[in-house]
Amino acid sequence: MKAAVVERYGPPEVVEVREVPRPSVQGRSGRVLVRVRAAAVTSADSRIRGARFPGGFGPFARLVFGVRRPRRQVLGGVFSGVVEEVGAGVTGLAVGDEVCGMTGTRFGTHAELVVARVDRLVAKPAGVSHQDAAGVLFGGTTALHYLDDRVRPGHRVLVNGASGAIGTTAVQLARRAGGRVTGVCSGANADLVRSLGAEEVVDHTTTPLTAVPGQYDVVLDTVGNIDIAGGRALLAPGGVLLLAVADLGQTVRARGDVVAGPSPEEPEHFARLLDLVGSGDLRVVVSRTLPLAEVVEAHRVVDTGRKVGNVVLTP
Structure with missing residues (x-):
């Protein structure tokens, strides 16, 4: 072969x-x-x-x-x-x-x-293409692991790297959970991220993360360029910082309002994601x-x- x-x-x-x-x-x-x-x-x-x-x-x-x-x-x-x-x-x-x-x-x-x-x-599922099935699992399981049960209706959610494999799914999952999503991506991908459910888009090529306005209940970093101190500065009281890409030091220090570490590969997560794709509720x-x-x-x-x-x- x-x-x-x-x-x-x-x-x-x-x-x-x-x-x-x-x-x-x-x-x-x-x-x-x-x-x-x-x-x-x-x-x-x-x-x-x-x-x-x-x-x-x-x-x-x-x-x-x-x-x-x-x-x-x-x-x-x-x-x-x-x-x-x-x-x-x-x-x-x-x-x-x-x-x-x-x-x-x-x-x-x-x-x-x-x-x-x-x-x-x-x-x-019969209604899901092989390309979409393969496409949704890596980023989808990571997004689901970090966001599941953490986003509530009305929560302000910031997704850094909103146009990537994790981010495109995370924006949609957060929106489905009732979150008000702000996506961070390049200006070229702003329309895509809005089409996935983001209410606001921040162009990282013109606006540094330190200048992002507002406080967020959930901040998900899928890129690896938000440190713990900078991430906490973006949080509202009671908010949580989710580091999907973290170095060793951040992983060791993650506790309380900071979550880091690998996401598990759970077949039940695969099935949930595929059901959403098959029903048209999740776009790959x-x-x-x-x-x-x-x-x-x-x-x-x-x-x-x-x-x-x-x-x-x-x-």
Whole structure:
């Protein structure tokens, strides 16, 4: 099968599409082999490929992902596809079923086929495209993790990075919860962010975050350029600062009105997001859809830090 292989850390050009052995679920209980129809290229893929980890996490990340080179040479942690082979002990799934999910630190979705654990999968609704299913999971699960049960009707919510993979979903989830949303993005993406439900948009190219007016009940930073002191200055009394991208120091100091740390990959969150997409209540923003052969270009787009919504590969 064809896969995007990364044998060393470096720029997007280190990714090469080549033939690799076909994976199998033989002898692997609770696994299925999935033909990948769509896979997201995320900021996590970009960071790992380039060994660019949040401040303070570098040594620990190298131990997890590979000290001198990536331990998992096929990146990609999000996918949607069709079951091609069923392993031992699998019930409730059959060849031909459409599924989607996340693979965690095992990665492997930037390929024509991937082996996935059944407990990390959900059925893809018939009315949701493979591209939208793959696009919604990474940013969507992060947005849901941070915002769920924290936004109340009338709350003022600031989403920093409102046009990205996390931000485009966060704006919509906060609005659905009754929040009054202000999105921070570039002026070029202002109309998009308004169309997703933001009442106000702040152009970060002309207005620094320190000059953002008002106090907010919830501040969600999806970019990583709000420190704890600066974030707290934006909060109303009783507000909460949510750091979806935080360095080690911020993560260690997060307590009380500051929340940081990784978001879990929960299948029940997958199902909730997909139901919203299927009902038309959540829009998935996919700015680029590229074939596997153009995976280098996908990484280049993500590396800019100005990716709009999601970038999706179609192996």
